[in-house]
């Protein structure tokens with residue numbers, strides 16, 4: 583196939599995906615739901631972190647969309663915490679797309695002003711290009727993967743707003759340079775927020791939970807503001823219609 587034809591096909595796929603992502607984003611905004619897209623290589627600790635996060639959030643409703651090529655193991659692990667989870671199997675696919683996520687959102691009983699976590703397929707390349715309608719991509723890099731992943735897979739670290747440096751409980755057993763990992767991440771994305779944590783020991787979880795709560799509060803406030811401005815617009819239109827009705831009735835008298 584000619585390279586120009588391949589570029590065209592890729593652009594068409596991304597344009598279609600972006601349309602579905604916008605629809606997902608709109609639905610989430612209307613419901614005040616804070617949605618995150620967790621991306622990483624396989625085994626960085628995404629599902630473990632999700633289980634721990636759900637447990638620490640207590641009564642806060644959390645819904646999870648799980649992406650893997652095969653099996654429903656991760657959705658089963660999430661359901662065992664009591665949270666809702668839908669598993670998407672992508673087969674040969676190396677990432678979730680916005681159409682799949684929109685479909686999964688329809689299957690979940692989403693709660694207004696809550697949290698939706700999307701665990702993408704473990705892959706540091708493909709998920710970077712696909713917007714799912716999330717508020718942010720969160721990239722998880724565990725300390726067993728090497729410091730240099732941000733410069734080897736820059737698209738992913740550029741697309742993410744947050745980097746979770748995970749499994750820091752293992753640092754005493756490794757020769758891992760935390761400062762170098764953060765510097766590499768900031769080289770490709772100077773704005774990236776970094777949280778160091780361990781789902782196993784609980785270190786850094788407070789900062790992560792504070793980030794989640796702030797995001798949920800922001801999504802709720804944005805929804806409330808939209809509702810208030812819509813109500814103001816309706817009141818304005820009602821007043822205009824009443825004024826018009828009065829003018830036409832006095833003209834008729």
Ligand SMILES: Nc1nc2c(ncn2[C@@H]2O[C@H](COP(=O)(O)OP(=O)(O)O)[C@@H](O)[C@H]2O)c(=O)[nH]1
Nearest residue numbers: 624625626627628629630631749752780781782
């Ligand atoms: N030491 C340590 N191991 C972890 C931590 N988080 C996850 N793991 C382990 O890492 C492996 C992969 O975790 P999993 O959550 O399945 O990763 P995922 O593929 O990104 O969802 C499992 O053996 C976990 O027990 C952590 O914070 N510290």
Ligand SMILES: [Mg+2]
Nearest residue numbers: 628629656701
């Ligand atoms: Mg997983």
